Amino acid sequence: MCSSDLPEAPGPRLPGDLPPVWNVQPRNPAFVGRDTALVRLREQLLARGTAAVQALHGMAGVGKTQLAVEYAHRFAGSYELVWWITAERTELIPAQLADLAVEIGLADGTIKIPAAVTALQTDLRHRPRWLLVFDNAEDPRALQPWLPSGPGHVLITSRNPHWAEIAAPVDVPIFAAEESVTLLRQRVPGIPQADAEQVATELGNLPLALAQAADLLGETGLPASSYLDHLAHHAADALARGASVFHGQSLAATVAYASSRLAEADPAAGVLLRLAASLGPEPIPASLFSAGAAMLPEPLTDMVANPLALHDSLGRISRYGLARLDQDGLQVHRLVQAILRDQLTPAQRGEDVQSVAALLVAAGPADTDDPATWPAWASLLPHLLAVNPAESSSPDLRQFAARAVLYLLRRGDSQTAEHLAAALFDHWAQRLGPDNSDTLAAATELAHARSSLGRISGVRELIEDTLARRRRILGDDHPDTLRSASDLATTLDALGELQPGRELAEDTLARRRRILGDDHPDTLRTASILAGILVILGARRPARKLAEDTLAR
Numbered sequence: 001m002c003s004s005d006l007p008e009a010p011g012p013r014l015p016g017d018l019p020p021v022w023n024v025q026p027r028n029p030a031f032v033g034r035d036t037a038l039v040r041l042r043e044q045l046l047a048r049g050t051a052a053v054q055a056l057h058g059m060a061g062v063g064k065t066q067l068a069v070e071y072a073h074r075f076a077g078s079y080e081l082v083w084w085i086t087a088e089r090t091e092l093i094p095a096q097l098a099d100l101a102v103e104i105g106l107a108d109g110t111i112k113i114p115a116a117v118t119a120l121q122t123d124l125r126h127r128p129r130w131l132l133v134f135d136n137a138e139d140p141r142a143l144q145p146w147l148p149s150g151p152g153h154v155l156i157t158s159r160n161p162h163w164a165e166i167a168a169p170v171d172v173p174i175f176a177a178e179e180s181v182t183l184l185r186q187r188v189p190g191i192p193q194a195d196a197e198q199v200a201t202e203l204g205n206l207p208l209a210l211a212q213a214a215d216l217l218g219e220t221g222l223p224a225s226s227y228l229d230h231l232a233h234h235a236a237d238a239l240a241r242g243a244s245v246f247h248g249q250s251l252a253a254t255v256a257y258a259s260s261r262l263a264e265a266d267p268a269a270g271v272l273l274r275l276a277a278s279l280g281p282e283p284i285p286a287s288l289f290s291a292g293a294a295m296l297p298e299p300l301t302d303m304v305a306n307p308l309a310l311h312d313s314l315g316r317i318s319r320y321g322l323a324r325l326d327q328d329g330l331q332v333h334r335l336v337q338a339i340l341r342d343q344l345t346p347a348q349r350g351e352d353v354q355s356v357a358a359l360l361v362a363a364g365p366a367d368t369d370d371p372a373t374w375p376a377w378a379s380l381l382p383h384l385l386a387v388n389p390a391e392s393s394s395p396d397l398r399q400f401a402a403r404a405v406l407y408l409l410r411r412g413d414s415q416t417a418e419h420l421a422a423a424l425f426d427h428w429a430q431r432l433g434p435d436n437s438d439t440l441a442a443a444t445e446l447a448h449a450r451s452s453l454g455r456i457s458g459v460r461e462l463i464e465d466t467l468a469r470r471r472r473i474l475g476d477d478h479p480d481t482l483r484s485a486s487d488l489a490t491t492l493d494a495l496g497e498l499q500p501g502r503e504l505a506e507d508t509l510a511r512r513r514r515i516l517g518d519d520h521p522d523t524l525r526t527a528s529i530l531a532g533i534l535v536i537l538g539a540r541r542p543a544r545k546l547a548e549d550t551l552a553r
Contacts, residue, residue, distance in 0.1 A: 021081040033179030055163035058172035060321040061208035064157040081130040087137040125150040159321020187214035195224035235338030269313035277340035280382035283329035292362030390427035405445040418449035505530040
C-alpha cells in the first residue's frame, strides 16, 4: 500500500491532539516561517510511497531539528506513532528503538535489545501511520541498518549532505530576510524595523543565531546597536549567549564542538577550515588551496597537491556542518568564520592571514585583459577584500590588489574600482609614503577609475604628481613612467589642451617604440591616443597613416 493512499487517523482528532505513541520535545512557540519547506516536505513524504525517507541537511545552526519538530507537531494528526531518536552516536540508537518496542507492547524491560529491535522492525513493516525521526545523524552507512521499512515515514536531520543512496536529501537553507525580521519583531517587543533588519543582516539570516539574539535582546532590553557592536568585536561571546531550551547548544558551542571533532578526525581539514575563516563568506574555489601548496602549513602541503585528497577534506568540513560545498567551492557562513577566528590567539590570526594572502597571490590570474580570466578574478575578489589589502604588509598582495582594480576597470565596473583604488591609495600613501611603488600604482588605477566615471577635473593633478614622482625615482624611460605619461596625454586631450597632449604623446610613443618595440600593446595604445589628438587638431593625413599602421599591427 502506498502511504499516499492511507486515510488519515481514524476517529475524531482535535487540532493539537498528539498520537498515542509520542516522545517529541515540546513545540517551539516562537517558530516562524518555513511554511513552504514544511508543505514541500509533507508532499515529498506522501509522494515517495512505502518507507518514505527524507534527510533534512544543512549547516550548523540552520534549524534542521526545529524544522523536524515543527513537522511532527503540525502533522501529528496524520500519525498514530511518532518517535524521536537521537542519532549522533550510532551505538545508542538500538536502545532507543528498544524503548519504542516496549512503549507499543512488543517487548518488556527484560528482553534483550537486539530481540526488541527485531520485533519492532517486523511490526513497522505492517503498521500504518508512523513517523520516526533520527536527529543529528552523521554517517549514512552507520544509520542504514536501523532504518525500518514499511508504510511509514522517516525523517533524518544531519549536517552531512550525502544521503542520496538511502534517502531523498532536502537542503535546509538559511532564513529569507523577511523571516529573520519577523522572528526578531515577534520576540523583541518594540524593536524598530530598521534595527531588526540590521541585526538580521549582520547575523547572516542564520536561524540559531537569530533565536539567540532575540532571547538576549528580549530578556535584557539591550539596544540593538550595543549588541551589534559586541558582535563585531567579540563574536564568540555574543553567540554563546541567549540559547533557549528549544535550541539546545548555542551557536558558539555548536561550532566549537564540531570544529574540534573535525580537527581530531582530519587534522588537514581542520587547518583548511581555519584558513577559510580568514577569507570571505562567499564560495572559496578549491583551486585557491591547490595553487599555493608549497606556502601552506605542514599538514596541508602534500594533501592539497592531491585533488582527490583535497576534495575529501573539503567534503569532510561540509559533512560536519561547518560549511557548504558545491561546484563553486567551499562556503563558510560569516558567523561560523567569526567564531572560529575568536578561538585563535592574535598571533595565530596573523599567521592565517599571511597564509591566505600567499594563496591569493599564487592563485591570481596574471592577465586582466583576457575575458577568459574574469571568472577567476570574480571568485577571488571577495577573498582579497576579506584580508584587507590596504593594511597588508605583503608587497605581493598589494600588487595583486592593484591588478584587481585594473580587472574591475577592464570588466567595466568603474564604481567598484574607484572605491577600492581610493581605499588602497589613501592607506598606502599614509603607511608607505607617497613615493612607494604600490602607492603610485594605486594612484594610477585611481586616476583611471575616476576618468572612466567622467571625473576629469581632479584627475590631472593626480596623474601629474604620479608622473613627476616616477620620473624622479624610476627615470624617464621606465615602463611605469611611460604609462603615467600616456595617461597624462589622454587627460590633456580630454581637457582640450591638445598641443601639450600631442607633444607628450609623441614623446611617449617614441620612447615606447624604442624600449618596448613597435608591436607592444602599450606602444599601440599610445599610438591610438596620438592619432585621436591629430584628428582633432586637423592633421588628418598623418592621423590616418598612424591609425592604419596601428590597426594593422
